[in-house]
Amino acid sequence: EAGVAQSPRYKIIEKRQSVAFWCNPISGHATLYWYQQILGQGPKLLIQFQNNGVVDDSQLPKDRFSAERLKGVDSTLKIQPAKLEDSAVYLCASSLTSGDSYEQYFGPGTRLTVT
Amino acid sequence: DAKTTQPPSMDCAEGRAANLPCNHSTISGNEYVYWYRQIHSQGPQYIIHGLKNNETNEMASLIITEDRKSSTLILPHATLRDTAVYYCIVRVADGAQKLVFGQGTRLTINP
Numbered sequence: 143e144a145g146v147a148q149s150p151r152y153k154i155i156e157k158r159q160s161v162a163f164w165c166n167p168i169s170g171h172a173t174l175y176w177y178q179q180i181l182g183q184g185p186k187l188l189i190q191f192q193n194n195g196v197v198d199d200s201q202l203p204k205d206r207f208s209a210e211r212l213k214g215v216d217s218t219l220k221i222q223p224a225k226l227e228d229s230a231v232y233l234c235a236s237s238l239t240s241g242d243s244y245e246q247y248f249g250p251g252t253r254l255t256v257t
Numbered sequence: 258d259a260k261t262t263q264p265p266s267m268d269c270a271e272g273r274a275a276n277l278p279c280n281h282s283t284i285s286g287n288e289y290v291y292w293y294r295q296i297h298s299q300g301p302q303y304i305i306h307g308l309k310n311n312e313t314n315e316m317a318s319l320i321i322t323e324d325r326k327s328s329t330l331i332l333p334h335a336t337l338r339d340t341a342v343y344y345c346i347v348r349v350a351d352g353a354q355k356l357v358f359g360q361g362t363r364l365t366i367n368p
Contacts, residue, residue: 146300175355184344184358185301198355233300246356248300 144168146249148234154255160222163252167215167236173197174211175246176219177233185233191217192239224256260284261345266363275332277362279345282326287349290321292330293356294341301344301358304330335366 147166155161167174173192177185188207190198193214202209206225211217221228231251262280269275281290291306305312305319307328312319318331332339344361348354 184342184361185356186358187355190355235300245303245306246301248302250298251300 146234146236146247148232148249148252150252151250152253152255154257155224157226157256158223160220161224161254162218162220163232163234163254165217165219165234165249167217167234168247170238171236171247172214172239173237174217175235175237176209176217177235177248179231179233179251181230188219188232221254224254226256229254229256260288260347260357261359263343263345263359263362265360266365268365268367269332269335271337271366271368272334275335275339275364275366277330277332277343277345277364278327279330280327281345281347284325284347285349288347289349290319290325290328291346291348291356292317292319293344293346293358294339295344295361296338296341301356304343335364337366337368340364340366 149164153161175190176188178188179185188202189209191211194211207221209219231253233248233251235246235248237246289306289308292304293301295301305314305317307319307321321328342361342363344358346356
């Protein structure tokens, strides 16, 4: 089965510019997650969707970050305007919402550098 | 905050068993122990999970103590490709539950 797809893989922007990341989850996975991973740290959840509804966005900096999941499939994460501290890898993951595992499958991530 | 404590780094010789410890002394009765690993420049990968019984799959074995306050992930015959950061996570087995990652253990397999 195809894995979680993300694009672009790398992005370099200047501070105050905007950027968008795209994620296509595994087919049939209702739950989609966006994580931020700063160098040397574990991933931190930014936002979680179930179908096209937001389940948890408590750690999303809403003044500059936004995310949507139209039609409950693909998702886009946007940063506007970017700050230097937003330099990180942005990981998308998806999972089923029933069964006994709830294993999350991660994409390869988008490495963002803000200069 | 992560509910687990892991050593920051470990080394293991290729071909030997790698034993990665994890302390989770505040684990609740309905929380499972999950292990993920992250190879350099890749997203985290699920390895194994368990509630209270020991578990084994094609990748690893998970040994959970009887009081469930700690566990050990065992890679029986480590290879160079097992070099990665290993994360121990406790969570309820619920599709709505996010993963809360700590710092993990950086495991280096030496030739």
